[in-house]
Amino acid sequence: MGPRVPLPPEIQLAQRLAGNEQVTRDRAVKRLRKYIVARTQRAAGGFTHDELLKVWKGLFYCMWMQDKALLQEELGRTISQLIHAFQTTEAQHLFLQTFWQTMNREWTGIDRLRLDKFYMLMRMVLNESLKALKMQGWEERQAERLLELLTTEILHPDSQAPSGVKSHFLEIFLEELSKVGAAELTADQNLKFIEPFCTIAAQTKDSLVLHNITRGVFETIVEQAPFAIEDLMSELEAPEEEEGTSEDEREEDVPSKEPRRGSLHGAAPDTSEEPAGDGEDSVGPVLQFDYEAVASRLFAAASQQDTPSQNRKRLYKVIRKLQDLAEGLFPEDDVPEKACRNLQEDRRERKTKKRLPKSALQNKAGKGGEEDSCADLSSGAERMARRQGSGAERAGPQEQPGGPAGRGARKRRRRRRPRAGARAKVTDCQDLRMRRRQPPRSGK
Structure with a gap:
């Protein structure tokens, strides 16, 4: 036997x-x-495309074999941070491309119990890829290349991405982008990041992709608009407050040692320790958008002649909401509690009325109404019984036209067979007639 040929290092690492x-x-x-x-x-x-596919094959099954949630999270973070080990941008993009190709290829073989950790791995890889773009200063050319890569491998009609990969990517993209770049990205830069989704939403023939883009990107922007405006106003007011504050005002803000009236044990509740972002209304970092520009870009994509009618109809609804936001009109205004309760009670009453039958509604009219209705029903029943009784008495002695006294009986009488005695009488008469016709014989 000849000497054994050593395997390439990529295959050894994958094993x-x-x-x-x-x-x-x-x-x-x-x-x-x-x-x-x-x-x-x-x-x-540098690595070739096939070599990185082999590496990702090993990393995929490395994640497959890992148990326990904390260890899975640690391993997912370690794998996703491998992108920073590549020294060139081309190698990083090739690493990301082979990752999404591996997920598309292996997705159908993932069982239900292992889906969560691969969802987490996809989220972490997307987050680290955006961080790598952030390290490059959000360069426009690099951002376009990253968006083109993601669009080609996941959202393009010719891609082999399963529906689960597409849906999860559209669900987490805006969230991860806001985590990484909400503090630095401007409205114009954010518009560049969502431009590919405008084009795909207008041209796709997959209703699921259209729904996920509309719900995960555009409607999320509409829902987060109040928080985005609030963050913008707080940023604008922050420098003014810093300039306006003086030392005297700061001294006045120091709490006095004397207890306040009406406070428990003479001490006021301290709410300064609670962080501002831990409330129920906080949604974390939010991206800033120029809603008029987003509506114009989406309208330009949806108004093309080759846009399917269902896509155009769905996108026009979103465009109206964005235009309202640009004019300062929010789609969901705060409703007072009393008015909200009254609306809910009215709706419940209407639903119960629709569900109840007519007899139950008549029973709710009152006791007097019940007695009158019962009397009317009893009198009506008695009348019907009398009519039926009188009709039965009249129809009793009479025979129906098809009975034995009718035409059918007459026909049956005509078709009756003669009796045996009658037949004998007829034959006797015929014999007598024959005898009378015969001449008398001579006495010779």
């Missing part, structure tokens, strides 16, 4: 990443990071 023992998998992940850094530092180095 160790998919090993049965956790210690072997952890060591393989650390070696993979060092290998990526060493190989991408060289000018002539």
